Amino acid sequence: MDPVESAPELVVVGAINVDLIARVARAPGRGETVADGELTRQPGGKGANQAVAAARLGARVRMIGAVGTDALGEYLRDAVSSAGVDVAGIQTADGDSGTALIVVDDDGENSIVVCPEANLRIDPDCVSVAAGSAILAQLEVADAVVESAIAQTSGFVAINAAPARPFSASILERADLFIVNEHEYELLPALRDARLVAVTLGADGARLLRRGTIIASASSRPARVRNSVGAGDAFSAALTLGLLRGDEPAVALARACEVGAAAVEDDRSQPALSALDEYAVGTHENR
Known part of the structure; x- marks a missing residue:
């Protein structure tokens, strides 16, 4: 079979932004001005980041989202x-198209302000998903958009529940996998009983929980952090693809941690990535 034809197929539903990134030695405190920043403009948005990551990891990807009628729309x-x-x-x-204002310090840590704009004007009635499609979505777009997509398919549904906010019961009940960081997990108690939840722990790796019980854990290799903006998105794409193609959960989790580590070593919100199988499986443990 042709490798392209055998690649996992994934529909990504989410936000598309322009990232305006100010790189500084130290992020300013409240009321403080920090000079000598370096400004770059990059494509971003959690949806676009995950779509691009999934494609670079080897999937066939279709993106659902919106850009504005401004000049940045075609750029994105x-x-x-x-x-x-x-x-x-x-x-x-x-x-206008969506914009994110991002400050990144010398440790690669970031603070972000998102101005969603076009991302809030996606027409859910114009969302079209083929029956049986796998979906990866986030919460930077309206619930109605995600609900429209997941209602059209019987396929695997992954939800990166970020930013952490209340969401509809239909999303909670339909999702096969939720992906959150440890802070988001604490803010979303409804996920305690979800059928499968991946919780990222930053430099400490990640855990996979089924109905609140840890079934797998993985460590993260040491990485030279340049920019953590797209790391969670790369992890989300890698884990979804691994599970979608039938990898054992512990293996999929460990490989996703490797992809996330590679992502933080790249300056871009949409890092350069290799095919998924090129990432060595790190330490993992079934529970």
Whole structure:
């Protein structure tokens, strides 16, 4: 079988932003001005980051989202398309494209302000997903958009529940996998009884829980952190693809940690990634 034809297929539903990144030695405190920053403009948004990561890891990916009618709209659409993602599902909404203002310090830590704009104007009635499609979505777009997508498929559904906020019962009940960091997990008690939840622990790796019980854990290799903005998105894409293609949960989790470590070593929100199988499986443990 042709490798392209055998690659996992994934529909990613989520936000598409322009990332304006100010890299500084030290992030400013409240009311403080810090000079000598270096400004870059990059494509970003959790949805676009995950779509691009999944494509670079070897999946066939279709993106559902929206960009604005401003000049940045075509820039963002082209950035996603150039990574090999099908952009036919990206809508054009009147007004500005989404923008994220990001400060990254010398330790790679970041603070982010998101101005969603077009991401809040996705028309759920125009969302189209083929029956049986696997879906990866986040919470930077309206519940109605995610609900429209997951209602059209009987396939695997992964939800990166970020940012942590209340979401509908239909999303909770339909998701096969939730992906959160440890802070988000604490803020979302409804996930305690979810059928499968991956909780990322930063430099300490990740855990996989079924109905609140740890079934697998993985460590993370030491990494030289340049930018942590896209690390969780790369992890989410890698874990979803691993489980989708039938990897053992502990192996999928460990490989996703390797991908996340590679992502933080890249300056970009959409890091350069290799095929999923090129990432060695680190330490993992079944529970």
